[in-house]
Amino acid sequence: MSVFDIIVEQSSQYPKPDINFSYGTAGFRELGTLLVSTVFRMGLVAALRSKKRHGEAIGVVITASHNKEEDNGIKLVDPNGDMLHPSWENYCTLLANAETDQDLISALQSIISAEKIDLNSPSQVLYACDTRPTSPLLVSVLVNGISLLCDNHKDYGVITTPQLHYIVLCVNTQKSVPYGVPTIDGYCEKLGNAYKKIIDSARISPDSLPVLHVDCANGVGAIQMKNLSEYIGSDHIKVQLHNTDTKSLNKLNVDCGADYVKTNQKQPPSMDLVYGEWCCSFDGDADRLLYYCVDSNKSFRLLDGDKISSLVALHFRDLLSSAGISQLNLGVVQTAYANGSSTRYIKNTLKVPVSITNTGVKHLHHAALGYDIGIYFEANGHGSILFSKKAVETIKNTEPQSPAQKLALEKLLSFHDVINEAIGDAMSGLLLVQAILLSRKWNLEYWDQMYNDMPNKLLKVKVANRHIFETTNAEQTLVSPAGLQNVIENLVCNYPNGRSFVRPSGTEDAVRVYAEASYPNDTNELAYKVARAVY
Numbered sequence: 001m002s003v004f005d006i007i008v009e010q011s012s013q014y015p016k017p018d019i020n021f022s023y024g025t026a027g028f029r030e031l032g033t034l035l036v037s038t039v040f041r042m043g044l045v046a047a048l049r050s051k052k053r054h055g056e057a058i059g060v061v062i063t064a065s066h067n068k069e070e071d072n073g074i075k076l077v078d079p080n081g082d083m084l085h086p087s088w089e090n091y092c093t094l095l096a097n098a099e100t101d102q103d104l105i106s107a108l109q110s111i112i113s114a115e116k117i118d119l120n121s122p123s124q125v126l127y128a129c130d131t132r133p134t135s136p137l138l139v140s141v142l143v144n145g146i147s148l149l150c151d152n153h154k155d156y157g158v159i160t161t162p163q164l165h166y167i168v169l170c171v172n173t174q175k176s177v178p179y180g181v182p183t184i185d186g187y188c189e190k191l192g193n194a195y196k197k198i199i200d201s202a203r204i205s206p207d208s209l210p211v212l213h214v215d216c217a218n219g220v221g222a223i224q225m226k227n228l229s230e231y232i233g234s235d236h237i238k239v240q241l242h243n244t245d246t247k248s249l250n251k252l253n254v255d256c257g258a259d260y261v262k263t264n265q266k267q268p269p270s271m272d273l274v275y276g277e278w279c280c281s282f283d284g285d286a287d288r289l290l291y292y293c294v295d296s297n298k299s300f301r302l303l304d305g306d307k308i309s310s311l312v313a314l315h316f317r318d319l320l321s322s323a324g325i326s327q328l329n330l331g332v333v334q335t336a337y338a339n340g341s342s343t344r345y346i347k348n349t350l351k352v353p354v355s356i357t358n359t360g361v362k363h364l365h366h367a368a369l370g371y372d373i374g375i376y377f378e379a380n381g382h383g384s385i386l387f388s389k390k391a392v393e394t395i396k397n398t399e400p401q402s403p404a405q406k407l408a409l410e411k412l413l414s415f416h417d418v419i420n421e422a423i424g425d426a427m428s429g430l431l432l433v434q435a436i437l438l439s440r441k442w443n444l445e446y447w448d449q450m451y452n453d454m455p456n457k458l459l460k461v462k463v464a465n466r467h468i469f470e471t472t473n474a475e476q477t478l479v480s481p482a483g484l485q486n487v488i489e490n491l492v493c494n495y496p497n498g499r500s501f502v503r504p505s506g507t508e509d510a511v512r513v514y515a516e517a518s519y520p521n522d523t524n525e526l527a528y529k530v531a532r533a534v535y
């Protein structure tokens with residue numbers, strides 16, 4: 001029997017449901033029970049992608065992040081720990097949509113021939129999942145798919161999405177400049193030790209450490225944050241974990257988590273906010289991070305991805321200056337969803353350049369590579385910081401002329417190690433933010449005052465066919481349906497500092513409407529008027 005005969009035989013156990021799949025910004029997302037054929041097929045793609053890359057490890061994560069518990073998803077991680085290369089996304093879509101087992105074989109053969117893949121090449125696939133009830137079944141089917149083309153595969157169990165990205169990057173750099181040790185212990189050691197170094201050099205005593213309340217969304221972050229904080233120890237970090245029930249059904253992302261907090265602009269009902277306390281939320285797979293607190297009037301204050309970007313840009317600008325480094329270009333990457341006040345603050349006050357890209361971390365990550373030190377965060381709290389080779393070498397090779405300069409150079413290197421450069425990572429982001437705030441002796445209230453957010457509104461509109469909505473200009477301008485962009489612009493000009501745009505979601509069957517303006521009532525009115533025009 002040829003390998004294709006075996007694939008046909010196995011695939012017949014997993015018939016494709018009557019769904020048109022599309023590999024979107026976060027891979028495939030669907031009701032978990034409807035993803036069985038897809039994960040089997042993605043196992044095959046992962047093995048092929050690895051063979052194409054001559055045996056470099058490819059990652060596969062089974063998660064639907066902030067989406068509801070019944071949903072699940074699957075996405076591939078490329079050898080450098082980044083998202084799958086866009087040229088392969090179409091292959092994933094092609095395979096997922098093959099109607100019959102024979103169509104599947106034809107699709108596989110077309111990929112093998114287009115990419116000139118030698119099936120005898122070595123391959124390696126690493127996989128992990130989140131805490132969803134459908135994850136174990138999907139993992140077992142995934143393994144069935146992988147093992148038909150690849151005998152070198154490893155299960156990393158229930159870990160966060162960014163931890164798997166980290167592991168893939170570590171495995172693939174072992175023979176050159178190792179990014180780290182490719183285990184969860186290695187992750188805790190690398191990030192945890194760097195964080196401890198910064199706290200020690202800032203001479204922060206255990207008594208003066210604030211307690212950080214962490215909402216884990218009842219997801220995998222609950223397990224892994226416990227692990228990481230225990231590794232670091234209470235003399236360097238004090239966290240109190242909330243929403244940590246990963247065992248009961250109907251808890252994941254329910255009334256908690258970063259998406260709940262961002263969408264509702266309020267804390268999870270399970271968390272009682274007290275003036276002066278520090279709080280943050282992860283999403284279901286711990287790649288998004290948002291901070292929040294209440295002010296002295298007990299009003300909720302959200303410190304979102306844009307405020308994290310602003311804080312990091314300020315701190316890195318200052319550290320580079322103290323380190324006497326002026327030859328590295330520091331920049332921030334945002335999407336159209338970034339609050340206008342943050343963009344103005346970073347550009348005009350910090351004098352740090354800002355680029356705007358399409359939504360989805362792969363676009364931000366790519367644009368951040370254009371800077372020596374590229375900071376990228378989506379407003380929803382997903383982001384990271386990328387250091388170019390030139391940046392790392394410059395920091396390492398600069399000869400300090402004073403103790404202060406030496407300290408700044410050491411801090412830059414420690415910050416580099418705190419950051420998970422493979423992808424946005426809530427736990428790494430938490431250590432980064434804590435280290436910056438504690439180094440600057442800032443609290444959340446002070447950080448919040450960097451700038452005032454413009455009132456903003458995000459609406460989700462169900463439409464008959466979201467694919468007719470096509471955009472340009474980093475998704476800020478609609479080119480189709482014809483005439484709609486004019487309608488939006490005519491509405492926007494009625495509101496002081498108004499801004500609004502419409503784009504199809506890449507993860508849900510809906511169109512998103514964003515609006516901001518100087519006054520809350522104007523913002524809401526603008527958002528609803530645009531939504532009505534879309535519908």
Ligand code: NG1
Nearest residue numbers: 025026359360378380505506507508
């Ligand atoms: P879509 O559904 O394409 O808007 C959402 C987020 C993205 C990104 C992806 C992946 C918003 C407005 N959109 O994308 O920023 O995080 O999910 O999870 O937050």
Ligand code: ZN
Nearest residue numbers: 065283285287
């Ligand atoms: Zn997520």
